Amino acid sequence: MKKLLAIGLALACIFGTLSANAADGYEMWLRYPPIEDRSLVKDYQRQFRTLVAPGEAAILNSAAEELERGLSDMLGEAPKRSDKLARRGSLVIGTPDSSELIADLGWEDRLAQQGPEGYLIETTRMGRRSVTVIASEGERGVLYGAFHLLRLMQTHQAVEDLAIAEAPKVQHRVVNHWDNLNRLVERGYAGLSLWDWGTLPQYDENPRYEDYARFNASLGINGTVINNVNADPRILTDQFLEKVAALAGVFRRYGIKTYLSINYDSPRAFGDLETSDPLDPKVQQWWKDRVAKVYEHIPDLGGFLVKADSEGQPGPQGYGRNHAEGANILAEALEPYGGVVFWRAFVYSPEQGDRFREAYDEFMPLDGKFKDNVILQIKNGPIDFQPREPFSPLFGALKDTNIMLELQVTQEYFGFSYHLAYMGTLFEEVLDTDTYAKGEGSTIGKLLGGEVFEYEQTGMAAVINPGTDRNWTGHPFVQSSWYAFGRLAWDYELSSEAIAEEWMRMTFTNDTGFLDPIGEVMAMSREAGVNYRSPLGLTHLYAQGHHYGPAPWHDKSGRPDWTATYYHRADEEGIGFDRTETGSNAIEQYHEPIAERFGDPEKIDEDYLLWFHHLGWDYEMDSGRTLWEELVHKYDKGVEQVRQMQAQWQDVKGLIDQQRYEHVKALLEIQLRDAIRWRDSSVAYFQSVNGLPLPEGSPEPEHSLEYYKKQEHRFYVPDPWHPKGDDRKVDY
Numbered sequence: 017m018k019k020l021l022a023i024g025l026a027l028a029c030i031f032g033t034l035s036a037n038a039a040d041g042y043e044m045w046l047r048y049p050p051i052e053d054r055s056l057v058k059d060y061q062r063q064f065r066t067l068v069a070p071g072e073a074a075i076l077n078s079a080a081e082e083l084e085r086g087l088s089d090m091l092g093e094a095p096k097r098s099d100k101l102a103r104r105g106s107l108v109i110g111t112p113d114s115s116e117l118i119a120d121l122g123w124e125d126r127l128a129q130q131g132p133e134g135y136l137i138e139t140t141r142m143g144r145r146s147v148t149v150i151a152s153e154g155e156r157g158v159l160y161g162a163f164h165l166l167r168l169m170q171t172h173q174a175v176e177d178l179a180i181a182e183a184p185k186v187q188h189r190v191v192n193h194w195d196n197l198n199r200l201v202e203r204g205y206a207g208l209s210l211w212d213w214g215t216l217p218q219y220d221e222n223p224r225y226e227d228y229a230r231f232n233a234s235l236g237i238n239g240t241v242i243n244n245v246n247a248d249p250r251i252l253t254d255q256f257l258e259k260v261a262a263l264a265g266v267f268r269r270y271g272i273k274t275y276l277s278i279n280y281d282s283p284r285a286f287g288d289l290e291t292s293d294p295l296d297p298k299v300q301q302w303w304k305d306r307v308a309k310v311y312e313h314i315p316d317l318g319g320f321l322v323k324a325d326s327e328g329q330p331g332p333q334g335y336g337r338n339h340a341e342g343a344n345i346l347a348e349a350l351e352p353y354g355g356v357v358f359w360r361a362f363v364y365s366p367e368q369g370d371r372f373r374e375a376y377d378e379f380m381p382l383d384g385k386f387k388d389n390v391i392l393q394i395k396n397g398p399i400d401f402q403p404r405e406p407f408s409p410l411f412g413a414l415k416d417t418n419i420m421l422e423l424q425v426t427q428e429y430f431g432f433s434y435h436l437a438y439m440g441t442l443f444e445e446v447l448d449t450d451t452y453a454k455g456e457g458s459t460i461g462k463l464l465g466g467e468v469f470e471y472e473q474t475g476m477a478a479v480i481n482p483g484t485d486r487n488w489t490g491h492p493f494v495q496s497s498w499y500a501f502g503r504l505a506w507d508y509e510l511s512s513e514a515i516a517e518e519w520m521r522m523t524f525t526n527d528t529g530f531l532d533p534i535g536e537v538m539a540m541s542r543e544a545g546v547n548y549r550s551p552l553g554l555t556h557l558y559a560q561g562h563h564y565g566p567a568p569w570h571d572k573s574g575r576p577d578w579t580a581t582y583y584h585r586a587d588e589e590g591i592g593f594d595r596t597e598t599g600s601n602a603i604e605q606y607h608e609p610i611a612e613r614f615g616d617p618e619k620i621d622e623d624y625l626l627w628f629h630h631l632g633w634d635y636e637m638d639s640g641r642t643l644w645e646e647l648v649h650k651y652d653k654g655v656e657q658v659r660q661m662q663a664q665w666q667d668v669k670g671l672i673d674q675q676r677y678e679h680v681k682a683l684l685e686i687q688l689r690d691a692i693r694w695r696d697s698s699v700a701y702f703q704s705v706n707g708l709p710l711p712e713g714s715p716e717p718e719h720s721l722e723y724y725k726k727q728e729h730r731f732y733v734p735d736p737w738h739p740k741g742d743d744r745k746v747d748y
């Protein structure tokens with residue numbers, strides 16, 4: 017007997033370790049590990065013994081299944097499914113249309129207030145029975161409510177006395193994939209595209225499609241653009257539409273609409289017409305016909321995303337037409353089906369002296385000229401997802417054009433899938449930024465919430481990177497930025513800190529021994545990345561093409577592209593880009609008092625200083641240091657922050673599964689190596705320009721500038737799956 021017990025114990029240990037080891041990140045934040053606290057389990061069981069859910073409609077069914085899955089995994093026992101209330105402990109979900117029990121509550125007005133995507137979760141009574149209700153006007157609301165309730169349990173909160181009312185503040189909450197049809201993912205870093213075109217439409221039961229949809233739905237994301245903005249015209253062919261329809265069928269069950277990035281030159285690329293001129297009636301008819309075809313395949317397609325006249329993509333300007341003329345003909349074709357056009361504002365050209373100015377200069381004259389079902393999708397900053405940018409001046413300026421914010425989760429400029437950089441803090445900074453469009457308090461969040469101007473519709477989009485990597489995103493912490501995006505798209509007033517904690521609890525553990533130090537790591541991670549790459553408002557000091565390592569020495573000679581020296585303008589005298597009246601005067605694009613604040617080096621927040629001013633190396637900073645000393649100090653600080661992140665991570669060993677622990681630990685080693693390289697090569701370069709001695713106490717760069725220049729491409733590990741990581745440039 018004793019022996020048996022011993023074997024049993026040994027087995028339990030082995031399985032215990034195995035299951036702890038088995039956490040490989042696949043489940044992301046939808047992990048439902050058994051809850052160890054017995055009294056909590058009892059509380060939850062008492063409440064949710066029986067699940068009363070209408071099973072017919074697809075989305076409601078997804079909600080019920082998710083609840084079943086979560087409850088049984090966390091509580092060790094599946095809830096009973098029933099049509100009727102149990103004597104005690106019923107969880108009732110549904111819409112008034114689908115459930116008599118819910119209809120009988122008489123909550124119509126209250127539900128109408130939350131809208132079809134909002135929901136109420138309440139502990140209430142039905143007759144004499146105490147129940148928990150998840151109710152909404154619409155099926156989606158019920159699904160979102162189900163995920164909300166599960167989140168409360170995943171984060172070990174009390175659920176006895178619930179009175180929750182939620183509704184999203186923004187209509188379009190959309191993820192963007194930059195996936196090519198050959199499955200290479202532009203700026204992806206997490207394997208091949210999730211969409212296995214070769215086996216579609218036949219094999220649509222790949223569990224990854226459904227899990228992907230669950231992750232998004234759990235955040236309230238209601239749209240996905242599945243292909244790259246650098247769009248392949250073939251996406252609109254019947255062959256591909258059949259495949260897209262199969263994916264859309266899976267996503268639909270989770271309330272997610274499918275959108276397509278289209279190539280503006282499609283009428284020509286299809287060989288049907290000689291032109292794609294939007295004002296040509298034949299072209300307009302072509303789009304109407306193609307759109308009709310699209311909706312035959314996907315009756316609820318969300319619409320199109322368009323990158324036009326940008327980075328070599330075709331567009332209306334090629335035919336002498338403007339963006340509004342270009343967008344409106346697509347909008348007209350989509351209108352009968354309720355489809356929308358997300359038209360991107362990411363434009364720039366070498367002719368324009370200051371790239372910063374371009375989007376504003378091109379789009380402002382068109383304000384009010386776009387149809388109501390066009391939404392201008394604007395990146396948060398005027399350049400391109402840099403570690404820190406001032407906000408795009410289009411926010412707050414466009415009053416009569418629907419707007420949408422575009423953010424980047426994939427870490428194109430943040431160390432790919434090798435560096436830990438929680439973007440929640442960046443997103444929060446953007447949303448909280450005051451544009452002063454209508455006086456104080458006109459934040460970007462409020463603009464998107466329709467609280468400042470009366471837009472027909474608004475949205476938030478994020479470029480995400482999931483691929484065939486087992487954990488979807490490469491670096492386990494990139495998941496946190498996807499999570500933060502979704503939560504903030506739902507409610508831009510949430511704090512990035514609270515979101516981080518929620519994510520850690522759901523993804524790793526509820527142990528405060530982990531949450532406290534790693535919460536700090538997450539909070540500092542983005543700033544660390546700013547400090548070791550481009551402090552004080554420097555920007556785009558990357559090597560050409562791959563955007564991974566530093567190359568502040570790049571100049572225009574022989575290159576058609578935008579280069580580091582163009583952005584930083586460092587010379588013997590000073591550094592920074594003059595965007596005041598003496599320079600490009602981009603500050604005029606902002607409202608007062610921002611323009612005045614940005615225009616004065618004494619008033620501007622120093623984090624943005626070199627975005628707007630060219631200053632002498634001896635300019636005195638708030639700290640009393642010279643600009644040169646402060647710059648070096650920031651670079652040092654970035655490296656120190658990574659060291660701190662590393663130390664704090666090492667302290668949580670044993671508090672989470674070994675697999676993810678070791679993975680992140682190794683990645684932090686890489687991050688430290690890279691942070692040092694960023695600092696040393698940047699300091700060495702700027703020193704070669706200004707000839708100044710290093711500030712006292714700062715470490716000498718490890719190598720010579722020549723060495724770093726030679727390393728420029730060797731530093732980057734070429735990824736054969738990454739089309740823009742041009743490994744022909746790597747000279748080993």
Ligand code: BDP
Pocket residue numbers: 202203245246323327362400401428740
């Ligand atoms: C830049 C990327 C490029 C994208 C482009 C875009 O480097 O790969 O195609 O933005 O957003 O960030 O269109």
